[in-house]
Every structure is written in C-alpha cells, then in structure tokens.
Amino acid sequence: MILNEKIKAAVVELTGVNGEDLGIISTKEALQMAKEQGVDLVCLSLASSPPPCQLVNRTNYKEQVIKENAKNRKAEKGVKVKEIRLSAYIEDHDYDTKKRQAERILSSGDAVQLTVKLEKKESQEAKRLIEQFIKDLTHCGKQDKGIQVSGKQVVANLLPL
Incomplete structure (x- = not known):
C-alpha cells in the first residue's frame, strides 16, 4: 500500500472519499486535498498510467481490505x-x-x-x-x-x- 508522499507519479486518477470520480489531477493537488479533508491518499495500483488513487480514512481502508481478503480466501476454499x-x-x-x-x-x-x-x-x-x-x-x-x-x-x- 503506497500512501501520500511516497506516490511518485506526476498526475493521478483520483477518487474521493465517498467514491465520487474527481478526474485526473496532479499529485500535489491530490495531497493538498487529502490534508484539507484529514484523510490519506492511497495508490490502488501501479499497473496503469496515470495510477488510480483514492482519498481514504486509513483505519477504514485497512478494515475494508481485511474484509475483502477474508471473503476472497473463503471463495478460494470453495x-x-x-x-x-x-x-x-x-x-x-x-x-x-x-x-x-x-x-x-x-x-x-x-x-x-x-x-x-x-x-x-x-x-x-x-x-x-x-x-x-x-x-x-x-x-x-x-x-x-x-x-x-x-x-x-x-x-x-x-x-x-
């Protein structure tokens, strides 16, 4: 999970806290928006250009990732x-x-x-x-x-x- 200043891309495809699409903006603007809202900027994938990023509350995001992983493990077991x-x-x-x-x-x-x-x-x-x-x-x-x-x-x- 790549957070905040560790994101090296010049521009990112940004999604808001509630899932709204904010478009492609510069990483500096995205970091500024994250600081204003008191949330983190999380890079979801490095495979595409520009990388998709999301503004998230870190604790909620970790809980969500843990739940998704548990669901995927249960689906794998059959x-x-x-x-x-x-x-x-x-x-x-x-x-x-x-x-x-x-x-x-x-x-x-x-x-x-x-x-x-x-x-x-x-x-x-x-x-x-x-x-x-x-x-x-x-x-x-x-x-x-x-x-x-x-x-x-x-x-x-x-x-x-």
Whole structure:
C-alpha cells in the first residue's frame, strides 16, 4: 500500500472519499486535498498510467481490505459438502431437527448431501422423504442433480442459494 508522499507519479486518477470520480489531477493537488479533508491518499495500483488513487480514512481502508481478503480466501476454499444421514422411517421431531440442521448448513454457505440408508425394500419411502426434504428447503437451497437411487442408499445434493 503506497500512501501520500511516497506516490511518485506526476498526475493521478483520483477518487474521493465517498467514491465520487474527481478526474485526473496532479499529485500535489491530490495531497493538498487529502490534508484539507484529514484523510490519506492511497495508490490502488501501479499497473496503469496515470495510477488510480483514492482519498481514504486509513483505519477504514485497512478494515475494508481485511474484509475483502477474508471473503476472497473463503471463495478460494470453495463449497464444503456436509452429509446428513436419515432413516426412511423418521419421526416428525427427528425430521424437524434434521431440517433445521440442513438450513443452518445451507445458510452458512456449505452444501448438504442428504443420504438415506436402505434396509429391505424401502426405496419408495426414502425417495418420498428426500423429495419432501428438498421441497421444505427450497427457501435456502436448490437441488444440484436428481435424486440418485442406488442399491443401498438414496442420495440428493442441495447447494446454497
């Protein structure tokens, strides 16, 4: 981060404290404006000519940069998939608990994989259960693919909105 007098360019493309475009002005004028307003002149990039600079309150700018970096790191990690296991014959209270758990996971930005382990011939009940689950969670997640019915389990994936 290049601040104030360390900016060596003769002219800069200046943006005000509130994001308004102030045009291309000399660095001396920009420094004078920064001193009058009690803020700092920050060079955003050295790649272009004239370099884009902004008048900012230094503490607010540092907080903003830290927040952006944290957001970028979270985006780099990608979406985690968390599994919720169910039984084909689940009671209402347990269903509500699992639904709240799935809502919490989806609202935090992670994906949910609903898995129903099958015993005997309960694939139709399991499929109906997953369909009901997906219908109840449409306000916070969307279905990734179709419901996959394999030999011993029924699986569906939900992505956060």
